[in-house]
Amino acid sequence: MEKPLFQLVTIIADESLRKTIEEEIVNLGASGYTVSVVEGKGKNGARDDAWSGRNIKLETIVPNAIGERILAHLSTKYFNRYAVIVYTFDVRTIRSEHFEH
Amino acid sequence: MEKPLFQLVTIIADESLRKTIEEEIVNLGASGYTVSVVEGKGKNGARDDAWSGRNIKLETIVPNAIGERILAHLSTKYFNRYAVIVYTFDVRTIRSEHFEH
Amino acid sequence: MEKPLFQLVTIIADESLRKTIEEEIVNLGASGYTVSVVEGKGKNGARDDAWSGRNIKLETIVPNAIGERILAHLSTKYFNRYAVIVYTFDVRTIRSEHFEH
Numbered sequence: 221m222e223k224p225l226f227q228l229v230t231i232i233a234d235e236s237l238r239k240t241i242e243e244e245i246v247n248l249g250a251s252g253y254t255v256s257v258v259e260g261k262g263k264n265g266a267r268d269d270a271w272s273g274r275n276i277k278l279e280t281i282v283p284n285a286i287g288e289r290i291l292a293h294l295s296t297k298y299f300n301r302y303a304v305i306v307y308t309f310d311v312r313t314i315r316s317e318h319f320e321h
Numbered sequence: 322m323e324k325p326l327f328q329l330v331t332i333i334a335d336e337s338l339r340k341t342i343e344e345e346i347v348n349l350g351a352s353g354y355t356v357s358v359v360e361g362k363g364k365n366g367a368r369d370d371a372w373s374g375r376n377i378k379l380e381t382i383v384p385n386a387i388g389e390r391i392l393a394h395l396s397t398k399y400f401n402r403y404a405v406i407v408y409t410f411d412v413r414t415i416r417s418e419h420f421e422h
Numbered sequence: 423m424e425k426p427l428f429q430l431v432t433i434i435a436d437e438s439l440r441k442t443i444e445e446e447i448v449n450l451g452a453s454g455y456t457v458s459v460v461e462g463k464g465k466n467g468a469r470d471d472a473w474s475g476r477n478i479k480l481e482t483i484v485p486n487a488i489g490e491r492i493l494a495h496l497s498t499k500y501f502n503r504y505a506v507i508v509y510t511f512d513v514r515t516i517r518s519e520h521f522e523h
Contacts, residue, residue, distance in 0.1 A: 228509065232355060242463065252464035252473025254434060258380075261343065262353035271353025279460075281509060295415050307329065307382060307414040313509040314497050333456065359481075362444065363454035372454025396516050408430065408483060408515040 226313050227287040231278040231294065232258065232305040238276045241294075245280055248289050251319055253280035271305070281311060281319045327414050328388040332379045332395065333359065333406040339377045342395075346379070349394055350387035352420055355380050372406070382412060382420045428515050429489040433480040433496065434460065434507040440478045443496075447480070450495055451488035453521055456481050473507070483513060483521045 229250075233241060238255065245253060255278050262271035282290065287308055298304045313319065334342060339356065346354060356379050363372035383391065388409055399405045414420065431452075435443060440457065447455060457480050464473035484492065489510055500506045515521065 226509070228511075246465055250465075252462060254460040254462045254473065254477065254479065256357065256458065256460045256479075258355040258357045260353060260355045271355065275355065277355065277357075281507070291415055299415070305382070305414075307327075307412040309329075309410060309412045309511060311509040311511045313507075314493055314501070357458065359456040359458045361454060361456045372456065376456065378456065378458075392516055400516070406483070406515075408428070408513040410430075410511060410513045 225284060226281050226311055226319055227284055227308045228279060228281050228311045229287050229290055229306065229308045232260065232271075232275050233278070233298075233302065235274060235276050237298075237302065237304070238278075241278060244293060244297075245278070245290050248293055249286035250280040250282050250290065253278055255279075271303075281313060283319065326385060327382050327412055327420055328385055328409045329412045330381050330383060330388050330391055330407065330409045333361065333372075333376050334379070334399075334403065336375060336377050338399075338403065338405070339379070342379060345394060345398075346381055346391050349390050351381040351383050351391065353381065372404075382414060384420065427486060428483050428513055428521055429486055429510045430513045431482050431484060431489050431492055431508065431510045434462065434473075434477050435480070435500075435504065436506075437476060437478050439500075439504065439506070440480075443480060446495060446499075447482055447492050450491050452482040452484050452492065454482065473505075483515060485521065 231241060255276055258275050258277045260271040260273060260275050291306060294306050332342060356377055359376050359378045361372040361374055361376050392407060395407050433443060457478055460477055460479045462473040462475060462477050493508060496508050
């Protein structure tokens with residue numbers, strides 16, 4: 221069991237962005253990802269409500285360097301125009317070759 | 322990328338508690354949350370089996386202080402009477418204004 | 423709120439392995455778990471693609487010692503023959519008796 225050199229990156233976004241984001245994170249180095257649908261709700265009256273509606277929740281495990289690259293990309297491309305939530309945390313994993321090119 | 326000042330709080334509970342818990346966590350300061358349905362199973366014969374059945378899994382990202390408030394509330398209100406699972410861990414996030422009032 | 427003595431173990435595997443893995447983790451000491459279905463995609467052309475297809479995502483919270491036992495078991499039994507993803511991270515929890523025998 222190695223030290224956390226990998227992070228789980230979670231992206232919550234509108235379903236319409238799914239295909240684009242999927243392609244982008246693979247291009248940035250993710251070896252794979254899972255997707256599920258989540259229902260979100262935001263506080264009523266929130267002006268910029270990233271939580272609400274039918275969203276996709278995309279999860280990928282990547283080496284830290286690729287995680288930073290994905291976050292930088294999403295931040296630059298989406299955060300001014302779209303309601304996208306991104307968070308990340310360290311995970312320990314076995315079989316790390318699944319998460320690297 | 323700031324230091325972890327936010328935590329992801331996950332609540333697993335019976336579907337019948339969904340609406341109440343949703344309202345409570347927003348009242349306690351969560352700016353939004355996602356919900357999905359998970360199937361749970363507990364060890365046969367467990368007397369107080371919080372895992373079993375069709376449950377909702379509610380996730381929210383909140384500043385640490387609000388996370389503590391949510392945990393204290395759930396603990397006081399539900400834990401003697403209901404099978405509710407709550408856990409939390411630190412996350413790094415970008416666009417933190419989504420998670421604050 | 424105790425220190426992290428528990429970990430969340432996540433197992434992503436083909437649906438055909440569901441029943442077997444469920445039984446195994448309970449036999450190894452998990453007191454319960456949740457299951458949901460996730461769609462996975464791997465990089466095209468990956469030879470050993472653990473992400474792709476309709477998978478189950480199984481999550482359990484266990485004391486650290488049991489987590490290590492589960493990881494060792496899955497690693498030994500599945501990793502040479504099946505595309506299984508396993509990762510783990512520390513969580514803080516209240517009501518820890520749910521996660522112990």
